[in-house]
Amino acid sequence: xxxxxxxxxxxxxxxxxxxxxxxxxxxxxxxxxxxxxxxxxxxxxxxxxxxxxxxxxxxxxxxxxxxxxxxxxxxxxxxxxxxxxxxxxxxxxxxxxxxxxxxxxxxxxxxxxxxxxxxxxxxxxxxxxxxxxxxxxxxxxxxxxxxxxxxxxxxxxxxxxxxxxxxxxxxxxxxxxxxxxxxxxxxxxxxxxxxxxxxxxxxxxxxxxxxxxxxxxxxxxxxxxxxxxxxxxxxxxxxxxxxxxxxxxxxxxxxxxxxxxxxxxxxxxxxxxxxxxx
Amino acid sequence: xxxxxxxxxxxxxxxxxxxxxxxxxxxxxxxxxxxxxxxxxxxxxxxxxxxxxxxxxxxxxxxxxxxxxxxxxxxxxxxxxxxxxxxxxxxxxxxxxxxxxxxxxxxxxxxxxxxxxxxxxxxxxxxxxxxxxxxxxxxxxxxxxxxxxxxxxxxxxxxxxxxxxxxxxxxxxxxxxxxxxxxxxxxxxxxxxxxxxxxxxxxxxxxxxxxxxxxxxxxxxxxxxxxxxxx
Ligand SMILES: [Zn+2]
Ligand SMILES: [Zn+2]
Numbered sequence: 418x419x420x421x422x423x424x425x426x427x428x429x430x431x432x433x434x435x436x437x438x439x440x441x442x443x444x445x446x447x448x449x450x451x452x453x454x455x456x457x458x459x460x461x462x463x464x465x466x467x468x469x470x471x472x473x474x475x476x477x478x479x480x481x482x483x484x485x486x487x488x489x490x491x492x493x494x495x496x497x498x499x500x501x502x503x504x505x506x507x508x509x510x511x512x513x514x515x516x517x518x519x520x521x522x523x524x525x526x527x528x529x530x531x532x533x534x535x536x537x538x539x540x541x542x543x544x545x546x547x548x549x550x551x552x553x554x555x556x557x558x559x560x561x562x563x564x565x566x567x568x569x570x571x572x573x574x575x576x577x578x579x580x581x582x583x584x585x586x587x588x589x590x591x592x593x594x595x596x597x598x599x600x601x602x603x604x605x606x607x608x609x610x611x612x613x614x615x616x617x618x619x620x621x622x623x624x625x626x627x628x629x630x631x632x633x634x635x636x637x638x639x640x641x642x643x644x645x646x647x648x649x650x651x652x653x654x655x656x657x658x659x660x661x662x663x664x665x666x667x668x669x670x671x672x673x674x675x676x677x678x679x680x681x682x683x684x685x686x687x688x689x690x691x692x693x694x695x
Numbered sequence: 696x697x698x699x700x701x702x703x704x705x706x707x708x709x710x711x712x713x714x715x716x717x718x719x720x721x722x723x724x725x726x727x728x729x730x731x732x733x734x735x736x737x738x739x740x741x742x743x744x745x746x747x748x749x750x751x752x753x754x755x756x757x758x759x760x761x762x763x764x765x766x767x768x769x770x771x772x773x774x775x776x777x778x779x780x781x782x783x784x785x786x787x788x789x790x791x792x793x794x795x796x797x798x799x800x801x802x803x804x805x806x807x808x809x810x811x812x813x814x815x816x817x818x819x820x821x822x823x824x825x826x827x828x829x830x831x832x833x834x835x836x837x838x839x840x841x842x843x844x845x846x847x848x849x850x851x852x853x854x855x856x857x858x859x860x861x862x863x864x865x866x867x868x869x870x871x872x873x874x875x876x877x878x879x880x881x882x883x884x885x886x887x888x889x890x891x892x893x894x895x896x897x898x899x900x901x902x903x904x905x906x907x908x909x910x911x912x913x914x915x916x917x918x919x920x921x922x923x924x925x926x
Contacts, residue, residue: 491735491751491752491753491792491887492887493752494751494752494753495750495751495752495885495886495887496886497752498749498750498751498752498885499750499884499885499886502885503885509885510882510883510884510885511883513744513882513883513885514797514798514882514883516798517742517743517744517800519743521705521743527759527760527761527778527781527782528731528759529731529733529755529756529757529758529759529760530727530731530755530756531755532746532747532748532749532755532758532760533746534746534748534749535712535746535748535749535754535755536709536712536713536755537705537708537709537712538704538705538708538709538711538712539705539708541743541744541745541746541749541750542743542744543743544743544746545741545742545743546741546743546746546762547741547762547763548760548761548762549761549774549777549778550777550778550781555774558772558773558774559772559814559817559818560763560764560769560772560774560775560818561763561774562814562818563763563764563813563814563815563818563819564741564763564764566813566814566815567741567764567800567801567815568741570812570813571800584728584730586731586781586785587781598780599776599777599780599863600777600780600781602773602777603773603774603777604777647813648813668724668727668728669724669725669728670713670717670724671709671712671713671716671717671723671724671727672709672710672713673709
């Protein structure tokens with residue numbers, strides 16, 4: 418079987434290729450939380466831009482090699498991670514295999530800088546995760562609606578976290594007067610958030626501050642959208658959970674800010690029109 | 696642990712994580728705030744046992760992520776499509792990794808004839824179609840767990856077809872060598888393996904070799920890996 422054969426390959430972790438691939442990454446590798454990775458001693462070797470030319474055969478081979486290397490690194494990291502989990506707890510994966518029982522549904526941005534599990538310290542098995550551009554919860558999007566329904570009705574999560582982040586590219590794009598083609602229908606939802614809070618946002622003179630406030634208001638509105646779903650309203654009426662939280666992640670210090678969304682008030686507020694409990 | 700305790704735990708754990716990261720590397724967060732340039736777009740299942748960045752052994756800033764029920768890539772789903780567009784056109788990722796996994800609840804749901812209810816039956820329709828198209832193969836598998844594994848793998852292959860025919864992805868493959876990979880995460884052992892679909896088959900033999908100092912790992916077409924002595 419694949420796994421046992423792979424388990425015999427500790428020597429591969431010292432691959433020169435892997436360490437040179439690691440050294441090229443923008444984020445310093447000096448502080449792995451869970452891993453011991455080969456130290457990056459080789460000088461960064463980036464392929465030169467002239468190699469991008471399609472006529473340059475050697476250049477093309479270089480790029481192929483470069484692309485291949487970065488992918489190999491991922492498989493090596495994965496093997497080290499799996500080995501480390503087993504070293505800490507021989508039954509780690511057996512327990513995981515038995516099933517999931519997460520208490521959280523995390524709805525966050527696709528942005529690479531916000532891996533839900535790492536920033537919250539939640540372990541595999543603890544958070545059910547949906548991530549899309551700008552952490553939106555749209556009524557007609559079957560993708561996110563399926564996630565909410567599955568998490569609430571079938572997994573019976575206790576908390577739903579909508580997590581946005583300052584510096585969100587999706588929110589910024591929606592503030593830009595530009596036709597973004599295929600992304601228009603998606604980003605339109607953020608423009609609608611602006612329209613709902615137009616007065617408050619227009620009153621903020623500083624552009625950066627206005628943008629940050631729109632990020633927060635977007636989280637707030639997406640929390641409202643979660644509350645408007647039948648799955649949430651019915652489960653809350655029956656079980657008293659899940660409850661909704663709105664958080665914003667700040668890259669500058671790595672901290673999560675709780676927006677203290679008043680869940681009960683939102684629920685009462687929306688149910689005049691959006692009541693789906695019957 | 697009571698549920699309000701787990702909630703407090705997540706927030707306080709974030710505090711500890713942020714402090715640890717900043718202590719180890721004072722430039723960590725200022726660099727993150729500067730922007731993202733991930734090389735990988737990950738499309739995986741929402742399943743809590745598949746935390747992509749952790750199982751890949753990567754760091755914040757490395758992997759752009761979309762996760763939905765049963766890692767379905769549906770051609771007209773605007774949510775996934777917007778993610779692909781943003782990642783490929785605006786961020787210029789070099790790899791798209793579509794990952795299925797063992798023990799997938801969505802895959803198991805699609806194998807059952809029972810109606811799940813709500814919007815889930817409609818969302819899982821592409822998986823139902825996979826089941827229909829491969830009925831003979833799937834019905835021949837007696838072990839239920841294995842049948843769930845197999846349909847989840849076939850689902851990745853179908854998703855790869857959708858990805859490879861997405862106009863934006865096609866252009867990026869032709870113009871700058873974007874790679875598309877179908878992979879499978881085995882929860883029982885924590886390891887990922889390639890399924891040999893996507894752009895991988897386009898590369899000449901030998902390119903799928905991970906070379907180490909004393910040996911090499913060769914990915915075959917069926918995803919089986921073998922270790923050979925170094926050449
Ligand atoms: Zn974002
Ligand atoms: Zn799954």
